[in-house]
Amino acid sequence: MPISPVLRTRIDLKTFFAGDDNGSDQQEHTNRTHNHGGGIVMQTRKPMADLFLETTVMFADIVGFTAWSSVREPSQVFTLLETVYAAFDEIAKRHRVFKVETVGDCYVAVTGLPDPRKDHAIAMLRFAYACRIRVNRIMKQLEVHLGPDTGDLTVRFGVHSGSVTGGVLRGERARFQLFGDTMNMTARMESSCSPDKIQLSKETADLLIAQGKQHWITPRSDTVTIKGKGTVQTYWLVKAGHGGRGSVGSGSSRDGKNELQLDNTTKMTRLIDWQVDVFAKLLQKVICRREAQRKNKRGGSLDRQLSRFGAYDGNGEGDFSLKNGRTCLDEVKEIIELPEFNAEAARNQQDPDGIVLDERVRAQLRGYIVAIAMMYQENAFHNFEHACHVTMSVTKLFYRIVMPKDDVINEGIEQSNIAATLHDHTYGITSDPLTQFAVVFSALIHDVDHTGVPNTKLVTEKPALAKVFREKSVAEQNSIVLSLELLMDEGYSELRNAICESTEEKGRFRQLVFQTVLATDISDKELKTLRNDRWENAFSGGLLEEDPRDTINRKATIVIEHLIQASDVAHTMQHWHVYRRWNENFFDECHKNYVDGRATEDPSEYWYKGEIGFFDFYIIPLARKLKECGVFGKSSDEYLNYALKNRQEWEERGQEVVAEMVEARITINGSNHGSLPEVMDGENFEEEPRHTTAELQTISE
Numbered sequence: 001m002p003i004s005p006v007l008r009t010r011i012d013l014k015t016f017f018a019g020d021d022n023g024s025d026q027q028e029h030t031n032r033t034h035n036h037g038g039g040i041v042m043q044t045r046k047p048m049a050d051l052f053l054e055t056t057v058m059f060a061d062i063v064g065f066t067a068w069s070s071v072r073e074p075s076q077v078f079t080l081l082e083t084v085y086a087a088f089d090e091i092a093k094r095h096r097v098f099k100v101e102t103v104g105d106c107y108v109a110v111t112g113l114p115d116p117r118k119d120h121a122i123a124m125l126r127f128a129y130a131c132r133i134r135v136n137r138i139m140k141q142l143e144v145h146l147g148p149d150t151g152d153l154t155v156r157f158g159v160h161s162g163s164v165t166g167g168v169l170r171g172e173r174a175r176f177q178l179f180g181d182t183m184n185m186t187a188r189m190e191s192s193c194s195p196d197k198i199q200l201s202k203e204t205a206d207l208l209i210a211q212g213k214q215h216w217i218t219p220r221s222d223t224v225t226i227k228g229k230g231t232v233q234t235y236w237l238v239k240a241g242h243g244g245r246g247s248v249g250s251g252s253s254r255d256g257k258n259e260l261q262l263d264n265t266t267k268m269t270r271l272i273d274w275q276v277d278v279f280a281k282l283l284q285k286v287i288c289r290r291e292a293q294r295k296n297k298r299g300g301s302l303d304r305q306l307s308r309f310g311a312y313d314g315n316g317e318g319d320f321s322l323k324n325g326r327t328c329l330d331e332v333k334e335i336i337e338l339p340e341f342n343a344e345a346a347r348n349q350q351d352p353d354g355i356v357l358d359e360r361v362r363a364q365l366r367g368y369i370v371a372i373a374m375m376y377q378e379n380a381f382h383n384f385e386h387a388c389h390v391t392m393s394v395t396k397l398f399y400r401i402v403m404p405k406d407d408v409i410n411e412g413i414e415q416s417n418i419a420a421t422l423h424d425h426t427y428g429i430t431s432d433p434l435t436q437f438a439v440v441f442s443a444l445i446h447d448v449d450h451t452g453v454p455n456t457k458l459v460t461e462k463p464a465l466a467k468v469f470r471e472k473s474v475a476e477q478n479s480i481v482l483s484l485e486l487l488m489d490e491g492y493s494e495l496r497n498a499i500c501e502s503t504e505e506k507g508r509f510r511q512l513v514f515q516t517v518l519a520t521d522i523s524d525k526e527l528k529t530l531r532n533d534r535w536e537n538a539f540s541g542g543l544l545e546e547d548p549r550d551t552i553n554r555k556a557t558i559v560i561e562h563l564i565q566a567s568d569v570a571h572t573m574q575h576w577h578v579y580r581r582w583n584e585n586f587f588d589e590c591h592k593n594y595v596d597g598r599a600t601e602d603p604s605e606y607w608y609k610g611e612i613g614f615f616d617f618y619i620i621p622l623a624r625k626l627k628e629c630g631v632f633g634k635s636s637d638e639y640l641n642y643a644l645k646n647r648q649e650w651e652e653r654g655q656e657v658v659a660e661m662v663e664a665r666i667t668i669n670g671s672n673h674g675s676l677p678e679v680m681d682g683e684n685f686e687e688e689p690r691h692t693t694a695e696l697q698t699i700s701e
Helices: 005-018 026-031 065-069 074-095 120-146 181-191 202-210 267-295 302-307 343-348 359-375 384-402 405-411 415-425 433-445 455-461 463-468 474-487 490-499 503-518 525-539 548-568 576-595 607-628 634-669 693-700
Strands: 033-035 041-043 048-063 098-103 106-111 154-169 175-179 198-200 217-219 224-226 230-232 235-237 250-254 259-263
Touching (some): 074 120, 106 120, 120 154, 120 202, 154 181, 175 181, 267 359, 267 384, 267 490, 359 433, 359 490, 384 433, 384 548, 384 576, 384 634, 433 548, 463 474, 548 607
Parallel strands (some): 154 198
Antiparallel strands (some): 033 041, 098 106, 198 235, 224 230
8 A cells, every 4th residue: 555645754754863864865866856957956856844733843042142152262152052952952852852953052942743742832831941940050050161151141932833844955964944934933932032031922822721731821011023923912931840940059168267158059159160160270281381391301590581580589588579668560571581492391291181289279279269259349340250251351362372273284283393383473471381370360360459440549549558559550559469468378378389389480470460460550651651662662673683582572571461451351342242231330330439429520421432432542452463463363353353343333322322321320329410411522532441531541642
């Protein structure tokens, strides 16, 4: 008895799903085509496609993914997607849900095919509910490894029931696809859904009600407008026959003196855990390189190398304190000398992942980071989360320095010579893990105890502190001194010795921290002039008679300074949503200062033009320098492109954005402070977030 065409199609589809026929046989493809002339080649092989009348489709999209991924490395992006998708796949198998495909950060699934089922709507909503619970847990767990804001990512789900056309699109890479109005409606359910919610159409809601599950849903209070369908009523899924989220635990951390109890579910704890993970990996590299150098002691004392430029005073005391009334600014040098490349040590070095940190070192590392986090004040912008964002930007740029894969592959360099090539390409930065550790450490501490006001205001609010630091770079010097004094506490002795074992290492670490943190003060004219001169000398041939080693170290010094500067304002060179978030945070901080009487200028009066000036006179030139130095590979193009796009979008939308921020402040504070003037004018370009108009005038100069 012959098999009906419908049954034959369903058998073929099941065979395809089972993997016995991938639909991609090229010879078969060639034999089953017919040329109708005019360049049209039509398939004559019978398609594997069918109409499925009763299905429920789900689209799940990660909210904020585009902005989040813009500040991550590709490997981190795929770690997140693979982790989330693997979890969804596992849940899909348990609920007998068919995964159709993933497109970017969107996961598409269907029930009711290939095998029909009456409970297709119920099964899909149970699946979506389980995915929502799981993904929220996953995001918070991943923040420890993938950094700030990962725990804030959520997923929105759109669900609709109806008929779909499904089939296999054959070719070199055959895949099963769904088509029809149901797919379009599901996409609208997802795109109009709120974050961390599951929105379903009336069609799906009716199926639930018919099967006695009306208590699972609640009508959405507002209606949704769907293109081609007008205004429609939709519903929220509030439960789906599963239990709640389960209890949350708590954890504790101990620094050298105090014990701090932190809830494991808090954002602060996740950020601290991520910082610990970052620094532990860097510390493994430091120890690994140190052990490799022990195996092969190279001639020439590093102490002698460093003393040429005063990186360490050679007194043998081995601490980080300032002597004889000196300030951190007195330690700023024209050139920081980094170690020369040691080929033998590079060959002897083992995999850093094989280094196991002593438990006491790791405990003290966590305790130190907890203490640093607690030393940050609760400002809207200059806070611990900002320090984490800067840390993440620094590590991303370091990753791009360390892994210029395209250069290595294109030049056909053998593995044994890659380390030497990287050393030359990066002016020695990649050859010294301690340098990388010191710069990331600087990102962590650079705004410790920041009071939320610029240095010009700080010297009047804290005259005693200003006097200690001679009224220059007061906030930055204060952050350095507090952080290094904490590190010198006896409770962190094992950690301190793991970072710097010798007096040479301690001197170099100290010098790098001073130089890097002070580079974040972009308003000090003297420091700015020194950096500009150093850049000119390093990259424009300003010192033709200079020793080649000095030239390399000069370039390394200025690259490090510009790396931390770019990272400190990285939000301006990232996705628009990232920029908007941090720009608003800083506006909040400045507006609060104005309301509290700590600032004389209403930020709403200069913010729009101030940001344009900040892009034109600081951000875009800085991004161009990152590209010009030739170290950061694709990241320099990425940063410059985002800076240019954000500048353009701010010019077009900035006044509207400022008006929204002012309105939000009035709503929150019930205050008339910060009303938007009818005309925004001003003779100066106003302000980089953290400076007054007068200070920013120095930047443009």
